[in-house]
Amino acid sequence: MNRIRGLTRWLAVGGLLAAGLTPAAAQAHTPAPQPAMSCHPFVILSAYGTNESSDSQHRWGDVGVNNNYIWGLKKALSQHGYGGANLDGDSNVLPDATVDIRNVDYPAAPDLWPPTFTGYMDSMNRGRDEIVREVRWYSDNCGGTTTVILVGYSQGAEAVKNALSEPGLQSVESEVGAIVDIADPSRDNGQAGMAQDGQMRTLDANLRPASASVADGGLFERRPVPGVFAGFIGGGRYFDVCRTDDHVCNRPGAVGSDWLKQFGDSLPQHTQYGTANDENAPASEITSAAVNTAVQHHVSQTGTGGVGALTCDQKGETDPLGAAAIQAACGVIARPTWYTWGGGHSVSPPRATYGSVDKSDPVRSANDPQHLGFDCSGFIRYVYYVAAGYDIIGDTTADGNFKAPWNVRITPAQGIGALRPGDVLFFGSATYVHHTALYLGQGVIAEARQSGEYIRVSNLSDHADYAGAIRVSGAGGGGGPNSTWGTGVRTHTSPSVSAPVYTTLPGPTGIRIDCQEHAESVTAEGYTNDVWSHLPDLGGSWVSNIYVKGPGWLPNIPACDGTQPSGGSQSTWGTDVRVHSLASVSAPVVATISTPTAVTVQCQEHAESVTAEGVTNDAWSYIPDYGGYVSNIYMKGDAWLAGVPTCDGGVAGGGGNHMTWGTDVNLHTAPSSTSDQAGRLAGPTAVRIDCQVHGQSVTAEGYTNDGWSHLPDYNGWISNIYVKGEPWLTDVPACDGGQTGGQNNDGNQRQIWATNVNVRADTTTAAAVVTTIAAPTVVTIKCQWHGSPVTDQGYTNDGWSYLPDYNGWVSNIYIKGPAWLDGINECTAPPHSS
Numbered sequence: 028m029n030r031i032r033g034l035t036r037w038l039a040v041g042g043l044l045a046a047g048l049t050p051a052a053a054q055a056h057t058p059a060p061q062p063a064m065s066c067h068p069f070v071i072l073s074a075y076g077t078n079e080s081s082d083s084q085h086r087w088g089d090v091g092v093n094n095n096y097i098w099g100l101k102k103a104l105s106q107h108g109y110g111g112a113n114l115d116g117d118s119n120v121l122p123d124a125t126v127d128i129r130n131v132d133y134p135a136a137p138d139l140w141p142p143t144f145t146g147y148m149d150s151m152n153r154g155r156d157e158i159v160r161e162v163r164w165y166s167d168n169c170g171g172t173t174t175v176i177l178v179g180y181s182q183g184a185e186a187v188k189n190a191l192s193e194p195g196l197q198s199v200e201s202e203v204g205a206i207v208d209i210a211d212p213s214r215d216n217g218q219a220g221m222a223q224d225g226q227m228r229t230l231d232a233n234l235r236p237a238s239a240s241v242a243d244g245g246l247f248e249r250r251p252v253p254g255v256f257a258g259f260i261g262g263g264r265y266f267d268v269c270r271t272d273d274h275v276c277n278r279p280g281a282v283g284s285d286w287l288k289q290f291g292d293s294l295p296q297h298t299q300y301g302t303a304n305d306e307n308a309p310a311s312e313i314t315s316a317a318v319n320t321a322v323q324h325h326v327s328q329t330g331t332g333g334v335g336a337l338t339c340d341q342k343g344e345t346d347p348l349g350a351a352a353i354q355a356a357c358g359v360i361a362r363p364t365w366y367t368w369g370g371g372h373s374v375s376p377p378r379a380t381y382g383s384v385d386k387s388d389p390v391r392s393a394n395d396p397q398h399l400g401f402d403c404s405g406f407i408r409y410v411y412y413v414a415a416g417y418d419i420i421g422d423t424t425a426d427g428n429f430k431a432p433w434n435v436r437i438t439p440a441q442g443i444g445a446l447r448p449g450d451v452l453f454f455g456s457a458t459y460v461h462h463t464a465l466y467l468g469q470g471v472i473a474e475a476r477q478s479g480e481y482i483r484v485s486n487l488s489d490h491a492d493y494a495g496a497i498r499v500s501g502a503g504g505g506g507g508p509n510s511t512w513g514t515g516v517r518t519h520t521s522p523s524v525s526a527p528v529y530t531t532l533p534g535p536t537g538i539r540i541d542c543q544e545h546a547e548s549v550t551a552e553g554y555t556n557d558v559w560s561h562l563p564d565l566g567g568s569w570v571s572n573i574y575v576k577g578p579g580w581l582p583n584i585p586a587c588d589g590t591q592p593s594g595g596s597q598s599t600w601g602t603d604v605r606v607h608s609l610a611s612v613s614a615p616v617v618a619t620i621s622t623p624t625a626v627t628v629q630c631q632e633h634a635e636s637v638t639a640e641g642v643t644n645d646a647w648s649y650i651p652d653y654g655g656y657v658s659n660i661y662m663k664g665d666a667w668l669a670g671v672p673t674c675d676g677g678v679a680g681g682g683g684n685h686m687t688w689g690t691d692v693n694l695h696t697a698p699s700s701t702s703d704q705a706g707r708l709a710g711p712t713a714v715r716i717d718c719q720v721h722g723q724s725v726t727a728e729g730y731t732n733d734g735w736s737h738l739p740d741y742n743g744w745i746s747n748i749y750v751k752g753e754p755w756l757t758d759v760p761a762c763d764g765g766q767t768g769g770q771n772n773d774g775n776q777r778q779i780w781a782t783n784v785n786v787r788a789d790t791t792t793a794a795a796v797v798t799t800i801a802a803p804t805v806v807t808i809k810c811q812w813h814g815s816p817v818t819d820q821g822y823t824n825d826g827w828s829y830l831p832d833y834n835g836w837v838s839n840i841y842i843k844g845p846a847w848l849d850g851i852n853e854c855t856a857p858p859h860s861s
Contacts (some may be wrong), residue, residue: 064129064161064164064165064168065127066165066168066169066170066172066173067125067126067127067173068109068125068126068172068173068174068325069104069109069125069126069127069173069174069175069176069204069321069325070126070127070128070129070165070173070174070175070176071097071100071101071126071127071128071129071175071176071178072129072131072158072161072162072175072176072177072178073093073097073128073129073130073131073178073179073183074093074130074131074133074135074154074158074177074178074179074180074182074183074184074186074187075093075130075131075135075180075183076092076093076135076180076181076182076183076184076210077135077136077147077181077182092180092181092209092210092298092300092301093178093180093183095300095301095310096178096180096207096209096300096310096313096314097128097178098310099310099311099313099314099315100176100178100207100314100317100318101126101128102311102314103314103315103317103318103319104125104126104318104322106315106318106480106483106485107318107322107337107483107484108337108486109125109126129161131154131157131158131161131183131186132157133150133153133154133157133186134150134153135150135154135182135183136150147182150182151182151185151186151189152186152189154182154183154186154187154190155186155189155190155193156190158177158186158187158190158196159190159193159195159196161175162175162190162196162199162202162203163195163196163199165202166199166201166202171201171202171328171329172329173202174202174203174204174321174324174325174328175202175203175204176203176204176205176206176207176317176318176321177190177203177205177206177207178206178207178208178209179206179207179208179209179211180208180209180210180300181209181210181211181212181275181297182212184208184209184210184211184212184213184276185211185212185213185245185247187206187208188208188211188213188250188252189213189250191206191252191253191256191265192250192253197253197255200255200256201328203256203264204264204320204321204322204324204325205264205265205266205317205318205320205321205324206256206264206265206266206317207266207267207268207313207314207317208265208266208267208268209268209269209300210268210269210270210273210275210276210297210300211245211267211269211276212245212246212247212275212276213245213247213248213249213250214244214245214249214267214269214276214277215244215245215249215250215251215252216239216240216241216242216243216244216277217241217244217251218251218252218257218267220254220257220258220263221252221257221258221263221265221267226257226263226265226266226267226316227266227267228266228267228268228269228312228313229269229270229271229277230268230269230270230271231270231271231272232270232271232272232296234270234300234301235393235394236394236397237271239269239271239277240279242279242280243277243278243279243280244276244277244278245275245276245277245278246274246275246276246278246289246290252265252267263320264317264320264321264324266313266316266317266320268300268310268313270296270297270299270300272293272296273293273296273297274289274290274292274293275290275293275297276297311479311480312394312479315479315480315481316363316481319360319363319481319483320363323361326338337471337484337485337486338484339356339357339360339361339467339473339484340353340357340467341353341354341448341449341467341468342448342467342468342469342471343447343448343468343469344447344448345447345448345449345468346447346449346500347500348411348414348415348449348499348500349414349447349448349449349450349498349499349500350448350449351413351414351415352410352411352413352414352449352465352499353410353448353449353465353467353473354414355409355410355411355413355414356406356410356465356467356473357473359401359406359409359410359482360473360481360482360483360484363481363482364379364399364400364401364481364482365382365395365398365399365400365480365481365482366398366400366401366402366403366475366476366477366478366479366480366481366482367380367381367382367392367395367398367399367400367401367402367478368382368383368384368385368388368392368395368402368478369382369383369395369402369405370382370395370398370399370400370401370402370405370406370475371400371401371402371404371405371406371408371409372402372404372405372408372422373422374422374674375418375422375629375630375674376412376417376418376649376674377405377408377409377412377418377422378409378609379399379400379401379409380399380400380401380405381395381396381397381398381399381703381704381705381706382395382396382398382400382402382478383395383396383845383846384396384845384846384847385478386846386847388477388478391477391478391479392478392479394478394479395478396696396703396704396845396849397703397704400475400482401475401482402475403425403462403463403464403474403475403476404420404423404424404425404427404428404463405475406465406473406474406475406482407420407425407428407451407463407464407465408420408421408422408423410465411451411499413608415499416608416617416654416655417507417508417539417651417654418507418508418537419499419507419539419564420451420499421507421536421537422537425453425455425460425461425462425463426455426459426460426461428451428453428460428463428497429453429455429460429463429494429495429497430460430533431536432530432532432565433497433498433499433501434501434565434566435497435498435500435501436495436496436497436498437450437495437496437497437498438495439493439494439495443470443487443493446466446468446496447466447468447498448466448467448468449465449466449498449499449500450465450466450496450497450498450499451463451464451465451466451496451497451498451499452464452465452466452472452487452493452495452496453493453494453495453496453497454490454492454493454494455492455494456492456494457494460494462474462476462490464485464487466487466496467484470486470487470488471484471485471486471487472484472485472486472487473485507537507538507539507540507564508537508539508651508654509537509538509539509540509560509575509576509577509581509584510535510536510537510538510575510576511532511535511536511538511570511574511575511576512535512574512575512576513535513574514533514534515531515532515533516531516532516536516570516574517529517530517531517532517570518530518531518532518562518565518568518569518570519568519569519570520566520567520568520569521569522544522546522547522559522569522571523546523547524547524549524571525547526569529565529566529568530565530566530568538560538562538564538565538570538575539562539563539564540560540561540562540575540581540584541561541563541584542560542561542584542585542586542587543558543559543560543561543572543580543581543584543585543586543587544558544559544561544586544587544588545557545558545559546558546559546569547559549571549573550573551571551573551574552573554573555573556571556572556573556579558571558572558579558580558581559571559572560572560575560581560584561587582627583627583651583652597625597626597627597628597648597662597663597664597668597671598623598624598625598626598662598663599620599623599624599626599657599661599662599663600623600661600662600663601623601661602621602622602623603619603620603621604619604620604657604661605618605619605620605657606618606619606620606650606653606654606655606656606657607655607656607657608654608655608656609634609655609656610632610634610635610647610649610656611634611635612635612637612658613635614656617653617654617655618653618654618655620653620657623663626650626652626653626657627650627651627652628648628649628650628662628668628671629649629650629651629674630648630649630671630672630673630674631646631647631648631649631659631667631668631671631672631673631674632646632647632649632673632674633645633646633647633708633712634646634647634656635647635709636709636710637658637660638660639658639660639661640660642660643660644658644659644660644666645709645710645712646658646659646666646667646668647659648662648668648671649674666713667713673740685713685714685715685716685736685750685751685752685756685759686711686712686713686714686750686751687708687711687712687714687745687749687750687751688711688749688750688751689711689749690709690710691707691708691709692707692708692745692749693706693707694706694707694708694738694741694743694744694745695743695744695745696743696744696843696844696845696849697722697744697775697776697777697844697848697849697850698720698721698722698723698735698744698776699722699723699744699850700723700725700746701723701850702744702849702850703844703845703849705741705742705743705744706741706743708745714736714738714740714741714745714750715738715739715740716736716737716738716750716756716759717737717738717739717759718736718737718759718760718761718762718805719734719735719736719737719747719755719756719759719760719761719762720734720735720737720761720762720776720805721733721734721735722734722735722744722776723735725746725748726748727746727748727749730748730754731748732746732747732748732754734746734747734748734754734755734756735747736750736756736759737762737778737805742778742843762776762805775807775808775809775850775851776805776806776807776808777805777806777808777828777842777843777844777848777851778803778804778805778806778842778843779800779803779804779805779806779837779841779842779843780803780841780842780843781803781841782801782803783799783800783801784799784800784837784841785799785837786798786799786800786830786833786835786836786837787835787836787837788835788836789814789836790812790813790814790815790827790836791814791815792815792817792838793815794836797833797834797835798833798835800833800837806830806832806833806837806842807830807831807832808828808829808830808842808848808851809828809829809830809831809854810828810829810851810852810853810854810855811826811827811828811829811839811847811848811851811852811853811854812826812827812829812836812853812854813825813826813827814826814827814836814838817838817840818840819838819840819841822840823840824838824839824840824846826838826839826840826846826847826848827839828842828848828851829854
C-alpha cells in the first residue's frame with residue numbers, strides 16, 4: 028500500500044506537472060453527473076484511467092485511451108445492426124436507443140486529488156464497487172434483455188479486474204457480454220485459456236503482435252481472470268491488451284526496488300494504444316472480437332437478435348445444399364474467424380490458412396500473416412466444400428467464380444426477391460467482380476469483408492454494387508475433385524467432338540465426374556484417347572479424358588454402365604472406421620468404412636493426434652472416394668505413408684526423420700522468430716528436415732541456439748531448440764550444401780521455388796542474365812527493391828531481391844514468401860550488380 032501511495036503521489040505531482048497540469052487543474056477533473064440508468068440491448072460501461080476526464084459535454088472519457096476503445100466498440104456494434112448511425116467517432120454524439128454508454132462513477136484519482144479520497148486504492152475500490160452495483164442493477168431491472176460490455180484502462184482496468192472477482196458480480200455474470208482491459212496494472216500473463224484465440228493481446232512498440240513471458244505481468248498485485256469470464260479456446264469473454272514496453276501491465280519478472288522508475292519510464296508507452304479514428308489500430312481488432320463475442324452472448328441469453336440485430340441463421344426456405352452452406356458459414360462466424368488476404372486458397376481440401384499482406388492495402392492487412400482465416404472467395408469455397416462434401420466451387424477468385432459456367436444465375440434486374448438463402452452473391456460489375464458473399468435471406472448476408480475484421484453478418488444494402496448471384500444447387504461451376512488442364516476446353520452434349528458444345532472452360536477447372544465411358548477417339552498433343560467423362564454439374568455434358576488430369580481411364584470412377592471403382596493402392600484395417608470431413612475426430616463423420624477396404628489416398632497431412640491400440644499418430648489421409656479424412660492409425664503401413672504427398676503440395680515422405688518436442692511450436696517463413704508464422708505444431712511431431720542454417724538465436728528452457736531447420740513439407744522453418752537432438756543436427760546438411768552450416772547462413776536466407784530461374788544484372792526483365800539457378804535453392808538476400816513487374820503463374824509482382832552470392836537480382840515472384848519479403852531491408856541505392 029505504501030508503494031502504491033508513493034507512486035500515485037508521484038503521478039499527482041511529478042507526472043501532472045511534467046504534463047503541464049497544476050494540482051488545481053487535476054482537482055478540477057471530476058466525473059460528470061450520470062444520466063439515469065435505463066435498459067438497452069447493449070450498455071458500454073467505461074472505467075477510465077487516472078485523470079481521464081468526463082464533463083457535461085461528453086458522455087464518456089473525452090481524452091485518452093478509453094475513448095479510442097469506446098469508438099471501436101460503437102463501430103463494431105453498428106456492423107451488427109446496433110447504433111448504426113453513429114460512426115464518426117465523435118464523443119459528443121450520443122448513442123441511439125439500442126446502445127447506451129456510461130462512465131463508472133468513481134474518482135479515478137491519484138493520491139492527493141480529489142481530497143475526499145485518500146489514495147489510489149480507495150479510488151480503485153470505489154470503482155470496483157460501482158461496477159458491481161451497476162451490473163446488478165441491469166440484472167434486477169432489465170429482465171435479461173441488457174448485455175453489458177465493460178471497458179477499463181489503467182486504474183479502471185484494475186477496478187474492472189477486481190470487480191470480476193466479486194461474488195456479487197459473478198452471481199449475475201450472464202449480464203456481461205465482454206470485457207476489454209487495457210494496460211491493466213494487475214495483469215497476469217499466466218492465462219492459458221485466453222492466449223488460445225488472441226483474447227490476450229501483447230503488442231510491441233509499433234503496436235504489432237508480440238509475445239510476453241508468463242513471468243511478466245502488471246506492476247501491482249497480479250490477479251488472474253476468473254474462469255467463468257476467461258473461458259478456454261474461444262469461450263471466454265475477457266479481452267486484454269498490453270504493450271511489452273509498458274511496464275505498468277508488462278513489468279518483466281517480479282516487482283523489485285526500481286518499480287517507481289519502471290512506472291515513470293513507461294508513461295509515454297502507457298498512454299499510447301491507438302488513435303480513436305484509426306480503423307487499423309489494435310483497438311479495432313480487439314473491439315471487433317469483443318463485440319462479436321458480446322453479440323453471440325446476447326443472442327444466446329435473450330433468444331433473439333433484439334432491435335436491429337443481424338443474426339447468422341437461415342432466413343426463409345431453401346434447398347438442402349444451400350441450407351448446409353449457411354450452417355457451415357454460421358459455424359465459421361461463431362468461432363470467430365478472421366478475414367485474411369488470400370486465406371483459404373492454394374490448399375486442398377479447402378480450409379482456413381494464414382494470409383499475406385495485400386499490396387494494395389498494406390496497412391490494414393499488416394497482421395494478416397498472423398491471422399488464420401479466409402478471404403471472401405476462400406470463405407465461400409470452404410462453406411460449400413463442407414456443404415457438398417467436395418470442392419464444388421474450386422480454388423478461384425470471386426471474379427473467376429462469377430464467370431464460371433453456372434446453370435442458374437440471378438441478375439440484378441430480377442431484384443433480391445428472386446434470391447433464396449444459400450445463393451452466392453457477387454459485387455462489382457459485369458466485367459470485373461471484386462467481392463462475394465453468401466445470402467442468408469431477408470436482405471442479410473454472411474461475408475468476409477476486409478482485413479482487420481472477423482467474418483460476419485451484414486446487410487446486403489451495405490454494398491452499392493450488387494452484380495448478381497448464382498445458385499450452386501442448380502449445378503454448374505468450376506468445382507470438383509478432378510480437374511481439367513489447358514485453355515479453351517469444350518464440353519459437349521454427348522461424348523463426341525461433333526456434338527453441340529455445352530460450354531467452354533477458359534482455363535484449368537475443377538470438375539465433378541460421376542462416370543466415364545469409351546466413345547469417340549480424340550487426338551491432341553500427340554495423345555489419343557477414347558474415354559469421355561460425364562459432368563453432372565455442367566448440364567450433364569461430356570469432356571474427353573484427354574483434357575482431364577490423370578491416366579486415360581480415371582481410377583476410382585465407375586463406368587457409366589454401373590461398374591464400380593476397383594479400390595486403391597492403400598488399405599484400411601479394422602471395422603467401422605470413421606471418415607471425417609476434416610482431419611479431426613471432432614469433425615463431422617461423412618462415412619463409415621465397415622470392414623478393411625482398399626482405398627485411394629490423395630494426400631496426407633499432420634493434424635490432430637489420435638491414440639488407439641496403444642499407438643499415437645497425428646497423420647491423416649485424405650480419401651477422395653469418401654470425401655474425407657481417416658487417421659493414419661487406421662491405415663495399413665507406416666505412420667506416415669510412403670509415397671503419398673502432403674495435402675499442401677509438398678513432396679512425398681513428410682512423416683519425418685526427426686522429432687520435435689513441446690506443444691504449440693510455431694513455424695516461421697524465415698529462420699527468425701520475428702518472421703511471419705508459417706504454421707504451428709500442436710504437439711511432438713515427426714518432421715522431415717532437408718537442411719539447416721545459422722539464423723536468429725532463440726532462448727527457451729534455459730538453452731540458447733541459433734540453428735534453424737527447414738521443413739519442406741510445411742514450407743517453413745523451426746528453431747533447432749525445439750528439435751530433438753544436438754543444437755546442430757549431425758545428419759542434416761547446411762542449406763548452402765555444406766556440412767557445418769556454411770558462411771552465408773543467416774536470417775536473410777530464403778528459398779527459390781522454381782527451376783531455371785534467371786539472375787539478372789538489374790531489376791528489369793530486359794537486363795542481362797548473370798546466371799541461372801537450375802533447381803529450388805536456398806539463397807542469401809542482401810536487400811530488396813521495387814523494379815519492373817513480373818507476371819508468372821497468374822501472379823504479378825514488382826519486388827526484386829539482390830543475391831550477393833550470385834552478384835545479381837531475382838524477381839520475388841520466384842522466392843517463397845509474400846510479395847515483399849518480411850525481414851529483408853529495402854536497398855539503400857538504385858539496383859546494380861557489382
